[in-house]
Amino acid sequence: MFGAGGGTSSYREAEETNLIILWGSNARETHPIxxxxxxxxVRNGARLVAVDPRRTSSAEWADVxxxxxxxxxxxxxxxxxREIIHAGLADKEFIARAxxxxxxxxxxxxxxxxxRAEAETGVPAAAxxxxxxxxxxxxxxxxxxxxxxxxxxxxxxxxLALINLALxxxxxxxxxxxxxxxxxxxxxxxxxxxxxxxxxxPGFQDLEDPAIHEKFARAWSGADFPSKxxxxxxxxxEAMDRGDLRSxxxxxxxxxxxxxxxxxxxxxxxxxxxxxxxxxxxTQTAELAHVVLPAAAGWAESEGTVTNSERRVxxxxxxxEPPPGARDDIDIIGELAQRLGCGWGRPTAEQVWxxxxxLSPMHAGMAYRRLDELGGLQWPCPDESHPGTQFLHARLWxxxxxxxxxxxxxxxxxxxxxxxxxxxxxxxTTGRRLxxxxxxxxxxxxxxxxRKGEALLISPEDGKRIDxxxxxxxxxxxxxxxxxxxxxxxxxxxxxxAFMTLHFPDxxxxxxxxxxxxxxxxxxxxxxxxxIRIDKLTRVPAT
Amino acid sequence: MAEPVFVGLPRKLVGVTIDGRDxxxxxxxxxLDACRQxxxxxxxxxxxxxxxxxxxxxxxxxxxxxxxxxxxxxSRKVEAGMKIATDSDRVRHSRRxxxxxxxxxxxxxxxxxRVHGWMAxxxxxxxxxxxxxxxxxxxxxxxxxxxxxxYSRCILCYKCVExxxxxxxxxxxIGVAGRGFDAHISTEFDVGLPDxxxxxxxxxxxxxxxxxxxFKSEHDMRAAGTWDESRQSVTETVCPYCGVGCMLELHVxxxxxxxxxxxxxxxxxxxxxxxxxxxxxEFVQRRRS
Numbered sequence: 001m002f003g004a005g006g007g008t009s010s011y012r013e014a015e016e017t018n019l020i021i022l023w024g025s026n027a028r029e030t031h032p033i034x035x036x037x038x039x040x041x042v043r044n045g046a047r048l049v050a051v052d053p054r055r056t057s058s059a060e061w062a063d064v065x066x067x068x069x070x071x072x073x074x075x076x077x078x079x080x081x082r083e084i085i086h087a088g089l090a091d092k093e094f095i096a097r098a099x100x101x102x103x104x105x106x107x108x109x110x111x112x113x114x115x116r117a118e119a120e121t122g123v124p125a126a127a128x129x130x131x132x133x134x135x136x137x138x139x140x141x142x143x144x145x146x147x148x149x150x151x152x153x154x155x156x157x158x159x160l161a162l163i164n165l166a167l168x169x170x171x172x173x174x175x176x177x178x179x180x181x182x183x184x185x186x187x188x189x190x191x192x193x194x195x196x197x198x199x200x201x202p203g204f205q206d207l208e209d210p211a212i213h214e215k216f217a218r219a220w221s222g223a224d225f226p227s228k229x230x231x232x233x234x235x236x237x238e239a240m241d242r243g244d245l246r247s248x249x250x251x252x253x254x255x256x257x258x259x260x261x262x263x264x265x266x267x268x269x270x271x272x273x274x275x276x277x278x279x280x281x282x283t284q285t286a287e288l289a290h291v292v293l294p295a296a297a298g299w300a301e302s303e304g305t306v307t308n309s310e311r312r313v314x315x316x317x318x319x320x321e322p323p324p325g326a327r328d329d330i331d332i333i334g335e336l337a338q339r340l341g342c343g344w345g346r347p348t349a350e351q352v353w354x355x356x357x358x359l360s361p362m363h364a365g366m367a368y369r370r371l372d373e374l375g376g377l378q379w380p381c382p383d384e385s386h387p388g389t390q391f392l393h394a395r396l397w398x399x400x401x402x403x404x405x406x407x408x409x410x411x412x413x414x415x416x417x418x419x420x421x422x423x424x425x426x427x428x429t430t431g432r433r434l435x436x437x438x439x440x441x442x443x444x445x446x447x448x449x450x451r452k453g454e455a456l457l458i459s460p461e462d463g464k465r466i467d468x469x470x471x472x473x474x475x476x477x478x479x480x481x482x483x484x485x486x487x488x489x490x491x492x493x494x495x496x497x498a499f500m501t502l503h504f505p506d507x508x509x510x511x512x513x514x515x516x517x518x519x520x521x522x523x524x525x526x527x528x529x530x531x532i533r534i535d536k537l538t539r540v541p542a543t
Numbered sequence: 544m545a546e547p548v549f550v551g552l553p554r555k556l557v558g559v560t561i562d563g564r565d566x567x568x569x570x571x572x573x574x575l576d577a578c579r580q581x582x583x584x585x586x587x588x589x590x591x592x593x594x595x596x597x598x599x600x601x602x603x604x605x606x607x608x609x610x611x612x613x614x615x616x617x618s619r620k621v622e623a624g625m626k627i628a629t630d631s632d633r634v635r636h637s638r639r640x641x642x643x644x645x646x647x648x649x650x651x652x653x654x655x656x657r658v659h660g661w662m663a664x665x666x667x668x669x670x671x672x673x674x675x676x677x678x679x680x681x682x683x684x685x686x687x688x689x690x691x692x693x694y695s696r697c698i699l700c701y702k703c704v705e706x707x708x709x710x711x712x713x714x715x716x717i718g719v720a721g722r723g724f725d726a727h728i729s730t731e732f733d734v735g736l737p738d739x740x741x742x743x744x745x746x747x748x749x750x751x752x753x754x755x756x757x758f759k760s761e762h763d764m765r766a767a768g769t770w771d772e773s774r775q776s777v778t779e780t781v782c783p784y785c786g787v788g789c790m791l792e793l794h795v796x797x798x799x800x801x802x803x804x805x806x807x808x809x810x811x812x813x814x815x816x817x818x819x820x821x822x823x824x825e826f827v828q829r830r831r832s
Contacts, residue, residue: 011787011811032744032817034787039713061713183786280830297827299783300793300800306781308788308811319778319793320800323830375790375809434742435818437784443819445826447688449737450818 005192005204006311008392009142009178010378015040017176019138021131023051023162024073024148024528028058029434031146031182034309038144047138049131051076052148053429054499055492064131067494070427070529071152071416072121077161078109078413079117080132081168085109089136091170098396099167101408108410109164120413136169140176147184147431151527153417155519160409167406173393183309185438186299190307193363193379194356199229203360219359232523234516240268247274251329252295256285257439258502260518260525261480262511278332281441284505293332296322302329303349305371307379311389313366314376416529417517420496424478424531426462428498430510431528436503443503454504457490458534459497466534475535481512484537498532559625574605574616574627583629586638586661588645589700590617591750593813594710597701602641602661606631613637639665648678648724650696653754677724683762686735689743689822691762692728696755699726703747703756711815716740717747745821749804749814758802758822771796779806782820787811789820798831800824 014020014037027035035058042048042061050059051066051073059065068076084090085106095102114125121128135141143166149158163172163179171177183189195201205212213227231239237259239245248269259265269275269288277289280297296302301322307313322328327335330349337344347355350368357364362380370384371377377388395402420427432438435448456476458468468474470489475482476498485500485508493499500510517526556567559574561581568577573596578585588600596618604613608626613634628634642662645651646669651658661667684692699719707717716739720729730739748756764770775796782789790809794802803821807814 031785031787033789033812033815033820036711036713036813036815043709185786186781186783186788188786280827297783299780300778300824300827306788308781309786310788310811312788312811314781314788314790316780317778319776319780319795320827321798326830375806376788435823437819437823442783442826443823445829446823448818448822449687449689449741449743 005200006189006307006379006392007144007178007180007182007309008172009176009180010310010390011037013140013176013178013391014038014046014142014144015044017041017046017138017140017142019047019049019135019141021049021051021135021141021143022058022062023143023145024150024158025144025146025182026052026054026056026058026148026431027144027146027182028056028061030184030432031309032434034144034182047134049134053427053494053497054431055494057434059492064127064134066121066123066127066131069120069122070429070497071526072413073149073152073158074154074161074411075112075117075120075413076123076128077165078112078411079114079121079128080135081105081109081165082112083114083129083132084136084165084168087133087136089133090168094170094396095167098173098401098405099408100405101410104410105164105168105408108412112413120415135165135171138171140174141169141171142176142178142180143171144180144182146182148528150181150519150522150524151430152524152529153517153519153526154411154414155524156521157409157411157414160411163406164408164411167408172406173391173396175391178391180309186308187306189309189311190305190313193307193313193360198232198235201359202356203362205360216359219355234518234523234525237265237268237516240272246272247276248272249276249278250285250289251278252280252298254279254283254285254439254441256283256288257505257509257511259516260511260514260527261516262509262514263481264516265511278329280326283439283441294323294326295332296326296328298329301326304330305349305353308376311378311392312376313363313371313379313381315368315371416531417526418479418515418529418531420531424533425496426458426498426532426534427496428476428478428500428513428530428532429528430500430502430514430530433501433503436501438502439505440503452488454485454501454508454510455488456485456534457488457493457499459493459495460489460491461495462493462498462534463487463489465495466536468534468536473537475537476513476532477535478513478515478530478532480515483508483510483512487534498534557621557623559621559623559627561627562629568621570621572621574607574614574619574621574625575603577621577627578605578616578629585616585629586642586658586665587617588658588698588752589702591702591807593807593815594702594705594750597705599699599701600641600645602638604634604637604641605629606634635665639667642667643669643671645669645698647672647676649698649753650680651698651753653696654752658752679727684735685759685762687737687743687759689759689818690745690748691757691759692736693755693757693762694727696753697728698753698755699728700752702750702752703728706746706750706815711813712742712744712746714740714742714744716742743818743822744816745818746815748821749816760801764796764801770801775801782816784819784823789816791816791820793824799828 048062049064050062053070118125166172275289276291277286278293278295286292299316300319365381365383365386366377381388435450437443468487554569558567586602598615603616605616606628607614680695778793789812792804805812805814
């Protein structure tokens with residue numbers, strides 16, 4: 001946010017805030033221990049608002065549940081902004097001192113009347129107004145989101161719409177306020193921190209900035225490395241499709257199951273000249289590889305660090321000997337470098353980290369010794385006397401405000417790409433369940449008493465309307481493909497909405513149905529919004 | 544330049560005397576906090592720093608000058624001028640009797656060595672009530688693959704109820720049912736865990752002081768005679784699942800994870816985990832078979 005790629009707040013702040021909006025996040029199941037902090041906040045008197053098409057187990061804890069239609073988040077956020085402005089609750093002083101672009105933003109949201117928002121989102125106008133005014137009036141207020149915001153074709157615009165609300169009401173850069181993307185994997189944040197994104201070097205430093213590029217080139221003995229940003233995952237698949245990308249090295253990811261429009265993903269991976277997969281398992285992706293490099297498990301069989309959703313860098317440590325033949329990621333990369341003619345030696349994880357600390361100012365103060373003693377440190381932490389940063393952007397409240405002002409972005413509602421029609425009338429959204437994780441590679445290893453296998457969850461009303469029983473096997477079809485799956489009635493779903501997970505790809509390939517319409521800026525696919533139809537198995541499928 | 548850090552409101556200091564020694568504590572501290580500061584070892588069973596004091600075990604009682612009854616150190620807040628005795632005859636007698644009553648009816652053999660140390664210190668001899676005393680002995684409840692419930696080891700300290708309830712998990716799968724000696728930890732209508740509201744976070748195991756709640760892996764190894772804590776290492780690392788970053792303590796014996804806990808003082812977890820963090824580790828081990 002405003003140049004810092006991480007959530008602004010600490011978990012503890014959720015315990016001491018006045019209002020928490022969980023927007024497109026079922027944290028009760030997907031981030032259960034963060035939700036403990038939220039619950040402490042609720043016990044301390046905070047109001048909780050859940051914005052989610054499903055009445056999730058998180059929403060059950062909320063004072064207000066806004067059950068929006070999938071993909072109408074911007075219409076909701078813009079209408080909330082308009083309500084706040086019209087009620088005279090915009091923080092004009094903060095807007096003047098710390099932001100840019102307000103006039104254009106105000107003009108943009110003026111078109112989002114409550115009536116229009118009710119029509120676009122399905123949320124009653126009075127509820128939109130109530131939440132907007134509550135948020136604006138709260139002394140402290142936080143917005144937290146997950147993939148309900150980011151797995152859309154306009155993911156970045158969705159995030160910008162939420163940022164606008166915080167800027168409008170001065171709810172960032174203060175204790176108990178903030179904007180927090182809850183990260184889905186244990187080192188998603190750390191991957192970004194370390195520059196494993198197309199345009200950045202470690203510490204979110206701009207790859208295309210000549211001074212930064214030179215700093216790294218000097219540190220790396222004059223190494224010649226790209227000075228233009230690379231491709232993100234979706235662009236890589238496009239490049240494979242064009243034939244521009246012929247060799248791929250995949251570390252710890254299972255795109256043959258996790259990508260939207262799985263049929264296409266498998267076809268493209270299978271057509272490569274050379275595919276190398278480094279993983280702790282022989283995943284479905286590894287089965288397609290020419291070379292498989294067996295790796296040690298990063299969290300239990302090797303040393304290193306990960307970063308969590310409150311920007312806390314924490315140590316992972318070796319508790320187990322890896323299986324025979326499986327090697328530490330650092331060893332494998334070092335060995336590869338050796339074979340490619342670069343003598344990087346055999347650095348320890350700590351030596352690699354210390355190099356990062358020399359090059360990335362925000363990590364400079366995070367010596368292993370301090371991480372061990374303090375249970376991790378939150379970036380930025382510029383030197384070894386720095387306690388780490390509890391919340392970001394306090395600079396915006398300095399007199400005068402320091403650094404670049406935070407920009408408003410006028411963003412417009414743009415419904416999901418996969419349109420609902422008579423042929424495909426049901427909105428399928430995907431997500432996680434409490435006891436499982438992504439494609440099930442890890443969570444499939446233990447026996448959970450909660451696990452019932454994959455099913456297509458639909459509302460009982462839809463079940464009766466299309467004449468399928470609870471538990472009946474059906475054919476679910478989208479414009480891309482179809483799967484056989486059992487139906488389960490789910491009362492938390494409204495008519496017209498269906499839900500599946502990706503946890504059991506061996507039972508049901510949910511991603512055969514999903515659409516790979518991707519956000520041009522983030523490269524994230526619109527997993528949250530497919531249009532499907534449901535047919536009884538006795539009938540001939542429509543596709 | 545350091546960013547501002549919220550440290551809470553300032554609190555005033557309160558002077559108390561414990562066993563003749565003066566100490567100043569911040570307002571809102573408990574007598575137990577003061578005892579710990581003075582390194583006065585105080586027995587506790589139902590108390591845990593991460594849970595709301597519930598005052599049921601009465602083993603931490605101390606004598607407060609001017610008070611008719613003994614007071615629980617774990618919950619009684621310090622007040623200016625309090626004079627407290629932690630090792631008077633009355634306190635020793637009360638603590639001994641509490642430990643004897645519990646240990647005569649409950650199997651406390653898996654309690655921590657500290658508990659056995661308190662038994663010795665106070666001369667607790669549970670056998671003095673004879674062999675005909677009522678006990679809570681009953682078969683172990685094994686109704687799922689993740690954890691077992693052995694209520695013949697349950698001292699009804701309520702910690703599991705609190706961790707399942709408002710103090711952490713807020714799932715409310717268990718409560719105390721029955722009255723008097725029949726009081727027991729129960730799911731709704733005493734149904735098995737798979738039919739209850741339980742979400743298998745195992746936070747009840749994390750707070751259980753007697754081994755009544757136990758990983759099934761530990762239960763099975765103990766039954767097979769292979770559980771050996773002297774051969775176990777404990778390594779702190781971070782959970783491999785979502786991005787909350789819960790700190791795990793992996794208990795490893797013979798290169799196998801046999802139990803997972805989290806440190807009580809960890810700012811992310813306060814010792815609590817979810818089902819994936821607590822039980823979802825098997826995938827790293829299956830690669831060895």
